[in-house]
Amino acid sequence: MLNANQIALHYQHKPVIQNLSVSIARHQITAIVGPNGCGKSTLLKLLGGLTKPSEGTISLEQKPLHKWRPKALAKKLALLGQNPQAPGGMLVKQLVGHGRFPYLGLFNTLSQHDQHAITWALKKTQLEELQHKPLEHLSGGERQRAWLAMALAQQSEILLLDEPTTYLDLGHQFQLLDLLKQLQIHERKTIVMVLHDINQASQFSDRIIALKKGAIVADGTPQQVVTKQIINQLFNIDVSVVPQRYGKVIKPLCLPLETQNQLTSNSAVPLRSAAT
Numbered sequence: 001m002l003n004a005n006q007i008a009l010h011y012q013h014k015p016v017i018q019n020l021s022v023s024i025a026r027h028q029i030t031a032i033v034g035p036n037g038c039g040k041s042t043l044l045k046l047l048g049g050l051t052k053p054s055e056g057t058i059s060l061e062q063k064p065l066h067k068w069r070p071k072a073l074a075k076k077l078a079l080l081g082q083n084p085q086a087p088g089g090m091l092v093k094q095l096v097g098h099g100r101f102p103y104l105g106l107f108n109t110l111s112q113h114d115q116h117a118i119t120w121a122l123k124k125t126q127l128e129e130l131q132h133k134p135l136e137h138l139s140g141g142e143r144q145r146a147w148l149a150m151a152l153a154q155q156s157e158i159l160l161l162d163e164p165t166t167y168l169d170l171g172h173q174f175q176l177l178d179l180l181k182q183l184q185i186h187e188r189k190t191i192v193m194v195l196h197d198i199n200q201a202s203q204f205s206d207r208i209i210a211l212k213k214g215a216i217v218a219d220g221t222p223q224q225v226v227t228k229q230i231i232n233q234l235f236n237i238d239v240s241v242v243p244q245r246y247g248k249v250i251k252p253l254c255l256p257l258e259t260q261n262q263l264t265s266n267s268a269v270p271l272r273s274a275a276t
């Protein structure tokens with residue numbers, strides 16, 4: 001449904017995305033992983049129509065992104081970037097209300113349907129009690145959830161999320177990823193997210209796209225991508241990959257092995273002796 005065909009992007013003559021083709025399948029969760037600076041956020045912005053490729057085309061339902069009217073595109077696709085900013089004094093509920101902009105008419109008044117969508121998004125992100133607080137009075141994790149609520153209120157079929165678990169504690173990270181899984185299953189959402197945590201990508205996504213230096217080095221199921229060789233190629237570290245069962249499915253998890261420093265360190269003391 002969302003296709004990039006041989007796209008490239010240069011910043012000041014430096015290639016950031018190179019000859020990349022990808023097709024995002026409907027109703028799947030796709031994770032984009034790779035080392036810092038490899039082009040993950042850039043690819044997400046390209047897929048969301050926020051940045052135009054220097055070469056190639058990106059189309060949604062066979063229509064090039066630049067030919068979509070902004071409001072029509074926003075009904076199809078919501079993009080939540082890294083570190084989004086809002087004007088000072090904005091309340092949580094107001095921010096979430098901004099997710100309804102593609103649906104507003106001439107007088108910009110929220111309909112009952114818009115209000116329902118806002119209430120639903122606040123509930124899904126467990127922000128009902130914080131809805132009347134200014135954003136700057138929230139913790140980093142609460143603010144992150146408020147931005148996600150705004151994207152959810154947009155009620156688009158596709159959600160493009162850049163590192164949605166940043167600032168969240170472990171419990172909230174898993175709640176959010178679980179919420180995305182529920183949205184995929186029950187609301188038939190298509191989700192593409194940039195994640196740094198390979199194990200979360202493996203556990204929660206159907207497909208992983210691994211990027212390095214602006215090009216795809218692996219693209220497939222977690223079993224196909226989370227391998228010793230590919231993780232080493234991406235991050236230059238040795239890992240052990242262990243299968244972990246989640247209900248009926250088995251997902252690969254990777255554990256970093258000892259580093260050269262740990263292997264050669266004389267000061268390494270077994271934890272048991274250190275405690276005595």
Ligand SMILES: Nc1ncnc2c1ncn2[C@@H]1O[C@H](COP(=O)(O)OP(=O)(O)OP(=O)(O)O)[C@@H](O)[C@H]1O
Nearest residue numbers: 011012016034035036037038039040041042043194
């Ligand atoms: N607006 C810009 N102007 C110039 N260079 C840019 C711009 N945006 C990104 N870059 C460069 O493009 C490259 C890819 O950046 P991008 O943010 O896509 O990487 P990333 O894989 O998301 O990184 P990270 O994991 O650190 O968030 C980096 O080298 C970055 O410095």
